[in-house]
Amino acid sequence: MSPTATVVGAGVAGLATAIGLERLGWEVTVLERASAPREDGAGLTLWPNAMRALDAIGAAAAVRSIGMPASRATIRSARGREITQLPIAELTARYGPMIAVHRAELTRTLSEHLSEPIRYGSTMAVASGKLLVDGRAVSGTLIVGADGIDSSVREVVTGVVHPRQTGQFAARGVARTGSMTPAVTTEYWGRGLRFGLVPLRDELIYWFAATRTRAAAEHPLETFAGWHHPVVDALEARQVGSTPVLALQDLPALNAWHDGRSTALVGDAAHAMTPNLGQGAAQALEDVAALLDELGSAPVPEALAAYELHRRSRAEYVVSRSRLAGRVAQAGNPLTASLRDALARATPARALLRQFATILEPSP
Numbered sequence: 001m002s003p004t005a006t007v008v009g010a011g012v013a014g015l016a017t018a019i020g021l022e023r024l025g026w027e028v029t030v031l032e033r034a035s036a037p038r039e040d041g042a043g044l045t046l047w048p049n050a051m052r053a054l055d056a057i058g059a060a061a062a063v064r065s066i067g068m069p070a071s072r073a074t075i076r077s078a079r080g081r082e083i084t085q086l087p088i089a090e091l092t093a094r095y096g097p098m099i100a101v102h103r104a105e106l107t108r109t110l111s112e113h114l115s116e117p118i119r120y121g122s123t124m125a126v127a128s129g130k131l132l133v134d135g136r137a138v139s140g141t142l143i144v145g146a147d148g149i150d151s152s153v154r155e156v157v158t159g160v161v162h163p164r165q166t167g168q169f170a171a172r173g174v175a176r177t178g179s180m181t182p183a184v185t186t187e188y189w190g191r192g193l194r195f196g197l198v199p200l201r202d203e204l205i206y207w208f209a210a211t212r213t214r215a216a217a218e219h220p221l222e223t224f225a226g227w228h229h230p231v232v233d234a235l236e237a238r239q240v241g242s243t244p245v246l247a248l249q250d251l252p253a254l255n256a257w258h259d260g261r262s263t264a265l266v267g268d269a270a271h272a273m274t275p276n277l278g279q280g281a282a283q284a285l286e287d288v289a290a291l292l293d294e295l296g297s298a299p300v301p302e303a304l305a306a307y308e309l310h311r312r313s314r315a316e317y318v319v320s321r322s323r324l325a326g327r328v329a330q331a332g333n334p335l336t337a338s339l340r341d342a343l344a345r346a347t348p349a350r351a352l353l354r355q356f357a358t359i360l361e362p363s364p
Contacts (some may be wrong), residue, residue, distance in 0.1 A: 002027045003300075004140040008131070009152050010037075012103075013267030013284035014146030015110035018174065020057040020292040022115055026142075031122040031133055035145070037111070038224060039241070043102050043198055043206025045185070045278045046285075047069065048095035051283035056292070062109050067099035069200050070185050075344060078190040080228035085340050087349045087356075088185075094353075094362045100185070100198045100206065102174060106243075116192045132261075133155050143263040144291075144301055146284075151269035157259050160199035163249040166323065168330055169217040173208045173243035175234045178203045182230050184253050189341065192332030195224055195231050207234045208275070209332060210221045210248070237314055248274045250323055253316050258304035266291060271315040276326040279318050279359060285287040286363070287311055314363060321359070 007018045010032035013353050018028045032310040046054070054060040073086040092098065111118060124147070126130045128355040131143065131153055147154025149163050181203045188195040194210040200318065216223040220243075221235045251272045267284030290310045294303035331337045 003142065005142040005144065006133075006138050006140050007121075007144045007146055008124065008133075009146035009149065009151075009267075009269070010047070010111070012105060012106060012110065012281050013269075013288060014144070015107060015114070016057055016285055016288045017144050017146055017266060018293070019110065019113045021142075021190060021295075021297070023057060024292065024296055028114075028116065029251075030116070030123070032118050032120050032123060032205065033124060035121045037101045037104070037108065037118075037120070038295075039104050042208065043100055043174055043204075044106070045198060046089065046099045047278060047282045047360065048098060048244050050282035050285045050361070051099060051276070052362065053282070053289040056289045057113075059110060059113055060309065062113070063101065063106065064097070064099055066105050066109055067101040068199055070098040072183070072200075073185040073187075075187050075189060076228060077341065078188055078193070078224075078227045081090050083189065084344045084347065085349075088348065090353055091356055091360065092246075096177065100127075100200055102200055116353070124154055125296070126155045129156060131268040141262060142171060142295075144208060145263065145265045145269045146267050148268045149272035150249065151265065154254070154265055155267050156263055157293050158254050159257050159267055161251060161254060163251055163272065166248045166250070166286055166326060167212065168248040168274075168326060169211050169214045169245055170248055170275070171211075171220050171243055171245045173207055175205050175207060175237035176240055176242040177189050177204065177205045177234060177237045180230075180233050180237070180326065181205050186230070187329075188228060188231060189329060189337070189338045191334060192330060193223065194329055196203060197230055197234060204240065205234050205237075207231075209235075210326075212330065212332060213325060214245060214247070247256055248326065250274050250319055252299070253319075255304070256289060257308040257312060258302070261301055262289065262322050264304045264307065273319040273322045275322070276329060277318065277322045277359070279322060281334070283318055284331070287315070303342060310363065
């Protein structure tokens with residue numbers, strides 16, 4: 001009889017986990033709180049370490065087919081003056097491609113790899129230390145919590161843990177910019193404000209507006225009026241779906257990622273991070289690859305312990321780096337912002353490559 005697994009959450013981490021477990025011969029049930037797949041949503045950039053993990057579950061080729069490879073990336077001032085370029089060509093040559101995708105298209109593509117339908121509209125609760133789905137305790141060989149920063153499964157593993165606020169907010173959207181779609185991934189730095197543009201396929205652009213107040217994020221056209229024209233063009237273009245505003249949060253280090261028996265956490269449920277380094281999905285997918293590798297060679301309790309040992313310090317390092325990057329890039333004091341820009345201009349490409357290597361190098 002095949003071992004059974006319940007995966008809670010049908011986002012990128014949950015779907016990747018389910019695909020990988022099915023490839024190992026498991027019977028997998030995927031549960032999702034939402035009543036239906038999200039058809040809107042923003043974009044994301046899958047860094048080379050994310051693509052390696054997708055390759056391990058046989059999904060990389062399908063994801064590349066829906067994505068846009070990044071060839072250039074730059075940081076500019078609010079008025080458009082170049083501050084620095086990121087060494088994308090060198091990173092691609094050393095680690096592999098960086099692919100920008102629409103999140104809804106990514107999850108749809110991953111879900112097509114599953115043999116069983118996702119159970120949408122599932123109700124999660126925790127009682128007496130057990131996970132209840134639609135009022136019944138979940139059982140089976142393995143339970144994987146891939147249910148995000150507000151994870152219900154995490155409460156079973158480590159008790160209630162509250163996310164940390166950063167004091168930053170972000171609006172995100174996808175715009176149909178047509179012939180005006182920039183070819184270059186760009187982040188603009190202002191004083192206490194940032195704006196990012198990531199080209200997607202089909203003349204779409206993913207944009208994000210990072211601010212220090214919710215009100216500023218809710219009115220991006222007013223907040224970013226007078227910025228470099230691609231910023232204004234993206235905000236004035238026809239938007240595809242909604243443009244939600246989120247408080248940027250992360251998680252403090254947990255005391256455990258598994259319960260020692262049958263339940264483990266992956267992705268944001270274990271180590272939610274701010275989006276400042278673009279590593280949320282990549283670190284989640286690294287979790288999945290590591291967990292699958294351990295489950296393929298050891299009984300579940302030993303595999304869960306080995307998985308946490310393999311992944312924990314690396315993920316927590318990226319959480320801290322991402323939080324710091326957000327504070328630096330979001331500097332509001334004029335002097336601090338000027339020093340930030342001057343330091344970025346003076347940093348040579350080889351130093352940037354060393355910094356990226358700490359995240360992109362494969363884990364031992």
